[in-house]
Structures are given as structure tokens and as C-alpha cells.
Amino acid sequence: MKTVRVFAPASIANLGCGFDIMGLALDEVGDVLEMSVSEGDGLTIKNESGVPLPEDIEQNVITPVVRKFLEMTGNRAQVDVVIKRKIYPGSGIGSSSASSAAAAFGMNELFGCPLSEEDVVVCAMEGENLASGGYHADNAAPAVMGGIVLIRGYEPLDLIKLPVPGDFYCAVIHPKLVVSTKEARSILPKKVDMHAAIAQWGNVGGLVAGLYSGNIGLVGRSMRDSIAEPYRKSFIPGFDELREKVLESGSLAMNIAGSGPSVFALANRYEKAQRAGAIMEKHFSDLDIPYECYVVKVSNRGARLTAY
Amino acid sequence: MKTVRVFAPASIANLGCGFDIMGLALDEVGDVLEMSVSEGDGLTIKNESGVPLPEDIEQNVITPVVRKFLEMTGNRAQVDVVIKRKIYPGSGIGSSSASSAAAAFGMNELFGCPLSEEDVVVCAMEGENLASGGYHADNAAPAVMGGIVLIRGYEPLDLIKLPVPGDFYCAVIHPKLVVSTKEARSILPKKVDMHAAIAQWGNVGGLVAGLYSGNIGLVGRSMRDSIAEPYRKSFIPGFDELREKVLESGSLAMNIAGSGPSVFALANRYEKAQRAGAIMEKHFSDLDIPYECYVVKVSNRGARLTAY
Numbered sequence: 001m002k003t004v005r006v007f008a009p010a011s012i013a014n015l016g017c018g019f020d021i022m023g024l025a026l027d028e029v030g031d032v033l034e035m036s037v038s039e040g041d042g043l044t045i046k047n048e049s050g051v052p053l054p055e056d057i058e059q060n061v062i063t064p065v066v067r068k069f070l071e072m073t074g075n076r077a078q079v080d081v082v083i084k085r086k087i088y089p090g091s092g093i094g095s096s097s098a099s100s101a102a103a104a105f106g107m108n109e110l111f112g113c114p115l116s117e118e119d120v121v122v123c124a125m126e127g128e129n130l131a132s133g134g135y136h137a138d139n140a141a142p143a144v145m146g147g148i149v150l151i152r153g154y155e156p157l158d159l160i161k162l163p164v165p166g167d168f169y170c171a172v173i174h175p176k177l178v179v180s181t182k183e184a185r186s187i188l189p190k191k192v193d194m195h196a197a198i199a200q201w202g203n204v205g206g207l208v209a210g211l212y213s214g215n216i217g218l219v220g221r222s223m224r225d226s227i228a229e230p231y232r233k234s235f236i237p238g239f240d241e242l243r244e245k246v247l248e249s250g251s252l253a254m255n256i257a258g259s260g261p262s263v264f265a266l267a268n269r270y271e272k273a274q275r276a277g278a279i280m281e282k283h284f285s286d287l288d289i290p291y292e293c294y295v296v297k298v299s300n301r302g303a304r305l306t307a308y
Numbered sequence: 309m310k311t312v313r314v315f316a317p318a319s320i321a322n323l324g325c326g327f328d329i330m331g332l333a334l335d336e337v338g339d340v341l342e343m344s345v346s347e348g349d350g351l352t353i354k355n356e357s358g359v360p361l362p363e364d365i366e367q368n369v370i371t372p373v374v375r376k377f378l379e380m381t382g383n384r385a386q387v388d389v390v391i392k393r394k395i396y397p398g399s400g401i402g403s404s405s406a407s408s409a410a411a412a413f414g415m416n417e418l419f420g421c422p423l424s425e426e427d428v429v430v431c432a433m434e435g436e437n438l439a440s441g442g443y444h445a446d447n448a449a450p451a452v453m454g455g456i457v458l459i460r461g462y463e464p465l466d467l468i469k470l471p472v473p474g475d476f477y478c479a480v481i482h483p484k485l486v487v488s489t490k491e492a493r494s495i496l497p498k499k500v501d502m503h504a505a506i507a508q509w510g511n512v513g514g515l516v517a518g519l520y521s522g523n524i525g526l527v528g529r530s531m532r533d534s535i536a537e538p539y540r541k542s543f544i545p546g547f548d549e550l551r552e553k554v555l556e557s558g559s560l561a562m563n564i565a566g567s568g569p570s571v572f573a574l575a576n577r578y579e580k581a582q583r584a585g586a587i588m589e590k591h592f593s594d595l596d597i598p599y600e601c602y603v604v605k606v607s608n609r610g611a612r613l614t615a616y
Contacts, residue, residue: 152514201509206460212520
């Protein structure tokens with residue numbers, strides 16, 4: 001029997017203008033799995049995280065990920081997984097992706113790394129498909145690869161790791177509002193205004209240019225979503241007022257994380273991200289909405305072996 | 309009296325996926341103006357280029373550019389312009405922008421460079437407005453600044469000069485078909501399919517990333533326009549077959565230049581661009597459509613003083 005302990009980070013998809021094509025890994029916050037393989041043919045998943053999860057392993061995102069790995073690599077084995085740490089599902093910071101990425105990365109480690117990083121993402125996307133009915137990579141790719149990942153396209157999958165500025169911090173708050181990904185998707189129109197679309201790809205170009213050139217001001221100016229945010233912000237009480245306060249306090253940008261209801265701010269100093277976090281906490285506290293808030297460095301570290 | 313001779317390059321707007329937000333300067337091909345200022349208050353434009361242009365100076369793009377410069381800088385003067393070399397209007401390679409950019413750059417030189425490069429673009433955009441009824445920068449900005457320019461947004465104008473790979477060549481052909489910019493614009497829908505829009509901004513991200521990282525393959529993969537090209541290619545007989553041949557011959561991409569009917573190919577070797585040019589020439593020759601074809605290096609040089 002061989003055992004590994006793996007960590008995969010939480011992540012933020014739909015990075016401002018990067019709706020459906022970009023995601024960012026959050027360091028420190030994430031899932032921890034202990035995974036073992038031995039001779040045989042089966043799968044067990046034990047949840048020691050304290051976070052309620054479905055008992056049926058067919059409902060757990062880890063299951064299709066493990067199966068996909070075995071199928072892709074032509075292996076069979078008894079796989080036993082213990083969930084040690086778990087982000088709350090529905091948080092909007094890639095809870096399912098963190099488990100999926102950890103499972104895919106862990107399997108690859110257990111079998112001597114037969115798969116490329118991109119194929120590890122492909123495995124992790126099986127978990128996304130179970131969770132949301134679609135093969136999305138905007139959380140799964142950063143959760144595996146770390147940093148900021150651009151998904152140029154899906155046919156074929158084309159993942160580009162973008163440079164992360166040296167000083168880049170993120171405050172993210174998960175207000176405990178119930179917004180399903182399905183509901184957040186169905187509110188979006190099937191067709192978008194040409195002008196809004198052009199503004200969006202101008203900003204995507206600006207964001208990528210800002211990340212490569214280390215031009216933090218340009219990154220901030222480009223973090224505008226003309227497509228999804230105008231609709232989805234209606235799920236988040238006081239979104240516009242909150243953003244105004246967060247930007248006034250020195251953050252570069254504030255946007256919806258994934259399909260919401262989490263909200264995140266980016267800043268070029270830790271203190272500014274802390275300030276944004278405090279403003280966001282007060283906002284939801286005043287509204288009597290419970291929340292969880294994290295202030296972390298954006299790093300290049302993705303899924304990895306861990307001792308904890 | 310003070311005199312300068314200025315060159316401004318032809319340019320290609322709507323760089324593949326960069327519809328309405330990107331343009332590229334072509335070296336060598338362009339307009340040459342001789343401009344003089346003396347005491348007084350007036351404007352003359354003499355056309356020695358051999359290319360037919362309207363006699364009425366109110367119809368010449370140089371006029372609003374010169375006036376805008378004088379207004380922005382608070383000057384008055386007698387300005388005399390001689391058009392020495394001129395790209396054929398309607399070529400789809402930024403004929404009006406080359407004149408506008410040369411005029412704006414020339415005025416700035418004559419008055420000791422009071423305007424920033426961005427403000428020189430603002431002046432040149434007055435010519436674009438006369439030519440096409442809109443303040444576009446996707447030809448004017450590269451014609452002034454050179455290289456590949458991203459227009460992140462217009463309010464305020466946000467121009468980002470993107471890095472040009474060391475070996476980057478362009479073949480561009482102007483088939484003498486009559487397609488007005490107005491007609492090419494009116495064929496486009498006011499709303500676009502969400503999936504096509506997402507594909508477009510994924511590609512914009514990929515193109516910018518490819519240019520910064522010098523990943524020529526990524527540049528090529530990203531040069532896909534899901535928005536305008538599917539409509540506008542109907543103006544260009546045999547567009548799909550032509551592209552297939554050009555790509556088979558080793559070019560990275562082939563797309564419509566501006567609103568057409570010109571077509572351009574990008575390549576990472578001069579010989580490949582020459583091959584693309586030859587294929588494009590044969591294509592239009594076989595169709596009995598007259599053309600002009602250029603094969604040039606994509607360079608960082610924009611408007612400049614010249615001896616010729």
C-alpha cells in the first residue's frame with residue numbers, strides 16, 4: 001500500500017472580465033485528501049473534514065476523477081480516500097474543484113506521475129462535470145496548476161499559465177446566501193450586446209497584458225465584467241456600494257467570484273487586501289448575513305503533496 | 309517657415325480575434341506627407357501622389373487632424389501639406405489612418421512635440437471620424453505608434469503597445485473588390501452568441517499571451533475571429549479555400565484585414581510570408597480580380613520623419 005497526502009487550493013473563476021476563461025488559485029485555503037492505493041479494484045471515501053458531504057460516493061466529485069485517472073492510465077487498484085479538510089460547498093471559491101484537483105493530483109503521484117499537468121486537469125474536470133454538468137476548467141486548472149490560468153479554448157483544451165505579479169493579494173468573502181450555479185447560469189442571456197462583448201475582450205487583452213508586463217494599474221482597470229456581473233450582482237445585496245467602498249480603500253478591483261455569491265478584491269499590498277476584507281465583513285455583518293472571509297496571497301502554487 | 313517630411317505606415321485593424329480592439333503596423337508601405345508651417349491662418353493640401361483624392365479639402369482626412377492639433381495646442385498657423393505618397397483608399401489597410409497619422413505626427417514635430425504619443429493618436433482619430441463616421445483607433449493607433457496596439461477601451465482611451473515577436477512577417481493582399489466599411493459594418497449582428505463571444509475573448513487572451521511570451525504557435529492558434537469573419541468572409545470569393553492553402557503553406561494565420569476586402573497572413577519567416585503572398589495572388593488572379601500584394605516585416609516603427 002502506498003499513501004500520499006495532497007492539498008489543492010481554492011480558486012476563483014471568471015476573473016473579472018475573464019468570464020468562463022480564467023481562474024486564479026488562492027494559496028493556503030483548500031482541501032486536503034489522504035489517498036492510498038493497494039492491490040484490488042474498488043474505491044472508498046471517508047469524510048473526516050467535519051463538512052457535511054453526501055454519503056453516496058457516486059455523488060462525490062472524487063469518484064469520477066479517480067475512475068478517469070485509472071481509465072486514462074490503464075490501471076486498476078483499490079483506492080481509499082480520506083477527506084481531511086474541505087472548503088464548504090457552494091462557497092463560490094471552487095469547492096468541488098479543490099477536491100477534484102487534489103484527487104487527480106494525488107492519483108498521479110501515487111502512480112509515479114504518468115500524466116502531464118494538462119491531463120491531470122482533464123481528470124479533475126470529471127469532478128466539475130459531476131458537480132455542475134459541464135466540463136469546465138476555470139476552477140480545475142488553477143486548482144491543479146496554481147497561479148492564474150487562461151483557458152484559451154476547449155477543443156482542444158489549451159491552458160496557458162499567466163504570470164502572477166510578485167505582490168498580489170486577494171480578499172474573498174463567502175456570504176452565506178444560497179445561489180446555485182445553475183440559477184446563476186440561467187440568469188445570463190444567450191446572446192450578448194456587441195458593444196459589451198467588444199468591451200469585454202478589450203479588457204481581457206488588457207488584463208493579460210497587465211499580468212505579463214507587471215502593470216498593476218492596467219490589471220485593475222481591466223477587471224471589469226460587462227457580461228455576467230450586471231446580471232449576477234442582483235444576487236448580492238448592496239454589491240455596487242460595497243465595491244465603491246472597497247475600491248476607495250485602495251484595492252485594484254472587486255468582482256464576483258465564480259458564479260457567486262462570493263465576492264473578491266485584488267490588491268497589491270497585504271494591508272490593502274486586509275482592509276478590503278474588513279469592509280466586506282462589515283457589509284455582510286450589517287445585513288445580518290453570515291460569512292467566511294479569507295485574505296491570502298495569490299501564488300503560483302497549485303495542487304501539491306503536504307504534510308498537514 | 310518650417311518643413312518636415314513624414315511617413316506613417318499602413319495598418320491592419322481587427323487582428324483576427326482582436327475585432328475592434330487591435331491593430332498592427334505594416335512597415336515600408338504607407339503615406340508620405342511634406343508639411344510646412346508659417347505665420348498666418350489657413351490650410352492647403354496638394355496631392356502629388358498620383359492617387360485620386362477629393363479636391364475639396366473638407367473631404368480630406370488631413371483637414372480635421374490639422375485643426376484638432378491646432379485646437380488642442382492653442383496654436384494658429386498657415387499649414388501647407390503636399391501628399392507625396394498615398395495608399396489607395398478602400399484598400400482595407402488603413403489608407404485614411406496613414407494620412408491622418410502622418411498629419412498628426414507631422415504637426416507635432418513642427419511645433420516641437422507638445423503632445424504625447426497618445427494625444428497624437430487622438431488627433432489622428434479625427435481623420436478616422438471623417439472617413440468612417442466614428443472615433444476608431446484600431447488603425448490610427450498602430451499607424452502612429454507602430455507595432456501591435458491594443459485599445460483596451462475608449463473611455464478613457466487606453467492604448468497598450470504589445471510586444472512584436474522578432475521574426476514576424478505579414479503578407480497582405482488588396483483584391484480590388486468594392487466593399488464599403490459601412491456595408492461591412494451593417495452585415496454584423498447587434499447581438500452575438502454568448503459561446504462565440506467567450507471563444508473570442510479566450511482567443512484575445514491567448515493572442516496577447518502569445519505576443520508577450522514570444523509563443524508563435526499560440527499566436528497562430530489564437531488568430532480566430534468567431535464574430536465578424538463568419539459574416540464578412542462572404543464578401544471575399546473563395547475565402548475558406550484560400551485560407552486552407554495559405555495555412556498549409558506554413559503561415560500561422562490568415563484573416564480579413566480591417567473590414568475587408570483585404571486579406572492578410574502572418575508568418576514567422578519571410579519566405580513563408582512570400583509563399584502566402586504568392587498563393588493569394590494566384591487565387592485572385594484565377595478569379596480575374598485585380599489586386600495589390602505586399603509582403604513586409606511587422607515592426608515596431610510607426611509614424612516618423614523620413615528623407616524620402
